[in-house]
Amino acid sequence: xxxxxxxxxxxxxxxxxxxPAPPKEVxxxxxxxxxxxxxxxxxxxxxxxxxxxxxxxxxxxxxAAVAAGLITWHLMQPPGEVPAVPAGTVTTRVxxxxxxxxKSTQRLMGVRDMGIARDEQRxxxxxxxxxxxxxxxxxxxxxxxxxxxARVREEIVPVVLNDF
Amino acid sequence: xxxxxxxxxxxxxxxxxxxxxxFSRQQTRGxxxxxxxxQDALIESWQRGGGRxxxxxxxxxxxxxxxxxxxxHDRRTRREEEAAPDQDVWFDSAVHDRETAMLLEEAVxxxxxxxxxxxxxxxxxxLTFAEVAETLGIPQGTAxxxxxxxxxxxxxxxxxxxx
Numbered sequence: 001x002x003x004x005x006x007x008x009x010x011x012x013x014x015x016x017x018x019x020p021a022p023p024k025e026v027x028x029x030x031x032x033x034x035x036x037x038x039x040x041x042x043x044x045x046x047x048x049x050x051x052x053x054x055x056x057x058x059x060x061x062x063x064a065a066v067a068a069g070l071i072t073w074h075l076m077q078p079p080g081e082v083p084a085v086p087a088g089t090v091t092t093r094v095x096x097x098x099x100x101x102x103k104s105t106q107r108l109m110g111v112r113d114m115g116i117a118r119d120e121q122r123x124x125x126x127x128x129x130x131x132x133x134x135x136x137x138x139x140x141x142x143x144x145x146x147x148x149x150a151r152v153r154e155e156i157v158p159v160v161l162n163d164f
Numbered sequence: 165x166x167x168x169x170x171x172x173x174x175x176x177x178x179x180x181x182x183x184x185x186x187f188s189r190q191q192t193r194g195x196x197x198x199x200x201x202x203q204d205a206l207i208e209s210w211q212r213g214g215g216r217x218x219x220x221x222x223x224x225x226x227x228x229x230x231x232x233x234x235x236x237h238d239r240r241t242r243r244e245e246e247a248a249p250d251q252d253v254w255f256d257s258a259v260h261d262r263e264t265a266m267l268l269e270e271a272v273x274x275x276x277x278x279x280x281x282x283x284x285x286x287x288x289x290x291l292t293f294a295e296v297a298e299t300l301g302i303p304q305g306t307a308x309x310x311x312x313x314x315x316x317x318x319x320x321x322x323x324x325x326x327x
Contacts (some may be wrong), residue, residue, distance in 0.1 A: 010319070011326065012287070014268070014326065015262075015268070015287045015288075018256065018261075018265055018288060019182045019256045020182040020184075020186035021180060021185075021254055021255055021256045023180060024252070027199055028177065028178075030199075031177050034203060034207060035174070102304060102305065102308075125256075130195065134292070136294075138304070138305055138309070145294075147308040147311060149292060164288050
């Protein structure tokens with residue numbers, strides 16, 4: 001079997017040329033009509049309570065990933081060597097037993113101030129919009145081409161402001 | 165009630181219903197089941213997400229509800245199973261591309277289910293490998309390997325239109 005990269009690239013291009021067929025209008029009307037049943041849709045005040053723990057959880061996940069990446073990278077440095085990784089870039093290598101090892105790089109492309117809101121404890125928080133580029137490489141069995149995945153990821157990060 | 169949630173629901177449906185329906189069709193035995201599963205999954209995901217949910221949550225909910233429906237089907241007679249073959253096409257296409265779209269649908273239909281799930285979620289669901297893995301309950305490395313295997317198999321099936 002020919003495992004040249006362009007073999008699968010051409011298939012991917014073909015697959016991406018086609019989009020899923022839209023549902024028939026009758027079904028779309030049916031879906032639109034069930035919206036009034038959604039009485040449980042929370043009002044914006046309640047949504048804050050739901051959204052902020054989610055954002056905080058994501059923030060914690062990012063912080064953990066960054067910390068893990070930095071620790072891994074730091075441990076891989078020869079003793080006494082000066083770090084040379086560009087700012088805003090985190091590279092991790094995940095290699096856990098039977099799974100295909102994965103090399104992951106996250107690049108912080110930009111941060112934008114979205115304004116100030118309040119969290120569930122009514123504290124003022126500044127919402128920061130961060131744009132990352134995640135570049136993951138999945139290393140398959142020896143002799144096989146690695147599978148690469150790059151995509152833009154956007155995060156909204158709440159930063160708690162101190163009251164004085 | 166404010167009109168705002170309704171319009172956001174409509175907008176979300178317009179943007180995403182096609183890809184969710186494609187996955188629902190692949191998880192069920194026919195279009196009616198696919199539509200029922202999809203409707204329930206969309207409502208559940210919307211309510212759980214407190215509004216516009218993450219795509220991975222919707223796909224996972226579709227999958228879980230389809231499995232539940234499949235179990236109920238298995239308990240009762242499968243009277244309509246062969247009676248109502250799928251009539252709707254899976255992919256949108258221009259007239260000159262219709263033949264390729266049909267070939268693609270056939271190729272995707274004949275993939276083993278575990279490969280079909282991964283390729284659909286990755287390409288048309290627009291999920292990352294991490295999200296695909298979470299949705300299907302498999303390791304990320306397995307998702308990546310299945311994706312590559314699916315591409316290789318599709319390449320064989322689609323070779324007439326790849327030349």
